[in-house]
Amino acid sequence: MKITTSSSKIMAMDGGLNMLKWLESAGRTCYKSEEKITDDSAAPFVLRILESGHHSIIEHASATVHIICDRGVTHEIVRHRLASYSQESTRYANYSNAKFGNEITVIRPCFWIEGSPSYSMWYAAMEQAERAYLDLIANGASPQQARSVLPNSLKTEIVVTCNLREWRHIFELRCDSSAHPQMREIMLPLLGKMHERAPELFADLFEKFERNIT
Numbered sequence: 001m002k003i004t005t006s007s008s009k010i011m012a013m014d015g016g017l018n019m020l021k022w023l024e025s026a027g028r029t030c031y032k033s034e035e036k037i038t039d040d041s042a043a044p045f046v047l048r049i050l051e052s053g054h055h056s057i058i059e060h061a062s063a064t065v066h067i068i069c070d071r072g073v074t075h076e077i078v079r080h081r082l083a084s085y086s087q088e089s090t091r092y093a094n095y096s097n098a099k100f101g102n103e104i105t106v107i108r109p110c111f112w113i114e115g116s117p118s119y120s121m122w123y124a125a126m127e128q129a130e131r132a133y134l135d136l137i138a139n140g141a142s143p144q145q146a147r148s149v150l151p152n153s154l155k156t157e158i159v160v161t162c163n164l165r166e167w168r169h170i171f172e173l174r175c176d177s178s179a180h181p182q183m184r185e186i187m188l189p190l191l192g193k194m195h196e197r198a199p200e201l202f203a204d205l206f207e208k209f210e211r212n213i214t
Helices: 016-032 040-051 055-060 073-075 118-138 143-149 164-174 181-197 199-212
Strands: 002-004 009-013 062-070 082-086 103-106 153-161
Touching: 002 153, 009 181, 016 055, 016 153, 040 055, 040 199, 055 082, 055 153, 055 164, 062 073, 062 103, 062 181, 073 153, 073 181, 103 153, 118 143, 153 164, 164 181, 181 199
Parallel strands: 002 103
Antiparallel strands: 009 062, 062 153, 082 153
């Protein structure tokens, strides 16, 4: 059994001045104020749009992110409906095969210290789940049948694409202190990465959660 940690990587995201100019061009269509576009007008315009709450403008830009996390977390991620998802399938992935190391991979819970009683109980449960899964496969079960014993902690990979307005909504909900700890473990660093790419679009959220971003 392999244990790993959650992570995220931005696969595609327009950033910098080009994206701001694109958003300004789309936004000024509403007001027919294209004549006010200058070399340095994009950033102030987009900031005013955000401050005014006219967030539909930033739906014209999007980002695609590759996330590694446990399956329990993905059950929350896919509740955000204004997005497209592609996720590793336990129906077809046979973890008893050599390409997977003949083992399952699980995500280490960030809320239990390794060596603590709770962590030890979790570890034993994961080993038991792995044994049951591999035994079922060995006895002729298909991956889609054997997956019935796989735990929520199973590592999975999911690619998420949505517009920047929806990403802001996701960060607003999933970076909050009330969100699940493993969700925050993913979303707080991801907010930091998107802020680096497009500070004008995420500055307020970054400031709100900055003390929690590592």
